Amino acid sequence: MKVITIVGPTAVGKTSLSIDLAKKFNGEIISGDSMQVYRGLDIGTAKVTPSEMAGIVHHLIDVKNVDENYSAADFQKTARRTIEEISRRGKVPIVVGGTGLYIQSLLWDYKLGSEGEAIDNTLRIKYEAFADNNGNEALWQKLQAADSLAAKKIHYNNRKKVIRALEVFETTGHSILEPKEQPQKLYDSFIIGLNTDRAILYQRINERVDLMVEQGLLEEAKKLAKTPEVQAAQGIGYKELFPYFSGKTSLESALEEIKLHSRRYAKRQLTWFRNRMSVHWYDLVQQPDTILEIEATIAKWLAEDKATLSIEDV
Known part of the structure; x- marks a missing residue:
């Protein structure tokens, strides 16, 4: 089963490309973003607008209330079912996020932990806050209580490695030090x-934050600030504004924090995709004509199955 996947940091044109490819190849889009699932969080998550959708069906957007949790395990289950449904309709699934x-947990056969808390930044924030306190x-x-094998090898003052080991254990149920078989890829993606x-x-990224403020980010964040303990409130672009609302910092400082955290997150996103998957990289910001190359490559890739079938039918 073929699945087009578009990845990368924020503000590089993923939304625009996904809609272009959906139009050209009869596709439907599945959001692979951990924050766009929440209703009412439109500006801070750079959620695609109805006009931008251009009639293309989008899935896994606005499916949760802000007081509900959402995990990689939830996404994995729902997105796989959605891929099957889109394919049965004779359309091409396009995962974007x-x-x-x-x-990674969608495209490969990863067994996620029963806790379901597999959002890469949510667990990190939780454990960093615990260590601070x-x-x-x-x-x-x-x-030590969860993974004694890793605890024996990692010094207690190496906070970064301790948190990483806890993330891995909570996400997979296995020690970070246990040898793991390479998971099977489930789709031709x-x-x-x-x-x-x-x-x-x-x-x-900096300009996008400024634009979000103009579009009403503060009003959106004020609503979320009423329940700062929920998972959705940990999203970049929201939690940085809470100290401003309570008079502890200036708006300028809060916005600088959003920009800083957004830049750092973009760096982590790139590191993840470069180190964990085989990705075909393009720069549509500086080389917009590259979209023609992308379209031609996808057309050829989609035609491979048809060519194989025609040969077998002879």
């Missing part, structure tokens, strides 16, 4: 990665 763990040794004791020069990317 920047949440690396979501994409309770200390590195208390965080290490959590690892052509993975398109979009990126651009770092200076340009960071400028686009």
Whole structure:
């Protein structure tokens, strides 16, 4: 089963490309973003607008209320079912998003932990907050209780490695040190990665934050600030504004925090996709004509099955 996948950091044109390919190849789009599932969080998540959809069917957008949790395990189950449904209708599934763990757990046969808390940044935020409040040794004791094998190898003051080991255990149910078989790829997926020069990317991210403010980001964040304990409130672009609402910082400082965290997240996104998947990289920001190359490559790739079938039928 063929699945087009578009990955990359924020502000590189994933939405525009996905709609172009959906129009050209009779596709439907599945959002692979951990925050766009929430109703009412439109501006801060850069959610595709109804006019931008241009009549293309989109899935897994606006499927949860902000007080509900959503995990990679939830996404994996729902997105796989959606891929099957789209394919049965004779259309091409197009998965689009920047949440690396979501994409990886969908396309490969990953067994996610029963806890379901597999959002790459949510677990990290949770454990960092615990360490800030309770200390590195208390965080290490959590690892000792969950994964004694890793705890023996990782010093309690190496917070980064302790958190990573906890993330892996909570996500997979296995120690980070256990040898793992390479998971099987479930779909014939052509993975398109979009990126651009770092200076340009960071400028686009900064400009996007400013635009979000003009579009009403503060009003959206104020509603979420009423329930700061929910998972959705941990999203970049929202939590940084809460200190401003409570008078603890200036708006300028809060917006700079959003831009900083967005740039850092973009860097983590790129690292994930480069290290964990085979991606065909393109720069549509500086080389917009490259879209013709992408379209031609996808057309050839989609035709491979048809060519194989015709040969077998002879």
